[in-house]
Amino acid sequence: MIPARIGVVVHPHRDLDEALATLRGWAAGHGEEIVQIRVEGQERQVAPLGDPADCDLIAAVGGDGTTLAALHAGAPHGLPVLGIACGSLGALTATHAGELTVALDRFAAGAWEARALPGVAVAVDGHAPKIALNDLVVVRKGANQVVVGVEIDDEPFVRFAGDGVVIATPLGSSAYTMAAGGPVLAGDTPAIVVTPVAAHGGSTPPLVVGSQKEVRVTIDGGWGGARIELDGQIHDYDPKELHVAWRAGYATLVRFAGAETLLAGLRRRRILQDSPRVVARDERERAHEPDAGAAG
Known part of the structure; x- marks a missing residue:
């Protein structure tokens, strides 16, 4: 289902030009409208203000904190939130700014999962x-x-x-x-x-x-x-x-097939790390492995 109106919640300071240009271009190409959802403490405005009750999707442009604010804005209306990372991919963002067109196409085609967050x-x-x-x-x-x-x-x-x-x-x-x-x-x-x-x-x-x-x-x-x-x-x-x-099931996050798990994301961002002793052991074992390219 192509959303008739997309609400956006934006990071207050981060560079969002690439993501916003992609979002506007995709919406224009599909005859859709973009409005901005006001959240507390947010003064930056990138689109006409709108009511989340009139939207079909909220796009959170920034990072995890922006996505969290968008989830709160969308929850009373049962709206799914698409987290768009303008920087490193976090726990709540589903796509990077550079891959946004593909993500929006997948959402419009129904090729997404609703992740219910308590x-x-x-x-x-x-x-x-x-x-x-x-x-x-x-x-x-x-x-x-x-x-x-x-x-x-x-x-x-x-x-x-x-x-x-x-x-x-x-x-x-x-x-x-x-x-x-x-x-x-x-x-x-x-x-x-x-x-x-x-x-x-x-x-x-x-x-x-x-x-x-x-x-x-x-x-x-x-x-x-x-x-x-x-x-x-x-x-x-x-x-x-x-x-x-x-x-x-308080809020709904857009998730795509193959998305990493919470624990995998924590390891990728090095919030969880193996102990130095284990890492050193692995490095020793790799150092003593036969060269895979060597002749037998």
Whole structure:
């Protein structure tokens, strides 16, 4: 199905000329319209503004952060998002700017897969839930520590004083969670991971929580207070209590056959790397292999 209207979300600063020229040329050749979807904090404008509810596809032009913003914009309307990398290919981008025409042709021909991405629904102090696709972060605002309590289905897990806590989806587990010492969740694992940040003493291991469970977090911010970040965006709360629940199929990402897995992408970008000892062993073994081109 050829989309009648394509919404675009763009990176605020990156060079997008090649991708935008290709997108405009393809749309003009197919009699389609391009509009820009406004996202919070975005001032750069490359097309007339439009409503995502009137679009059939959102093209995220930039990288993973741009694609994340586009996924949030498209989710309420069930729109698929095509991530276009203007730089290195990331975890969410499906194609490079130089291969965009082929990707759009494949999308129009129906030769694509809908990758349903889960989120976590976060209700702060009784307010309506907001959704994070990567992670929810509770972090101290001042020099003091915050005191965090974590319960799973009303059963206490741990209380600790420290810098905060990260609660992540499988997608987000390779970002802040991994940096904080938590585990990476493989691909489509139906679970979230709770990772304390810089806990001061006690035994506070990361915890993997099944998707059917609810996480309750209590926060005592002390004199400095605490803040909430959802997918890296700071929200103006002084949080006391959070209820966090799995939200299946929150957003839809365009994926093409043969796309690399999450773990393969992490290895390609060297976020995951083999240990030096193993690499050195492999190099020694290669050095002693017979020359394949030598005569027998």
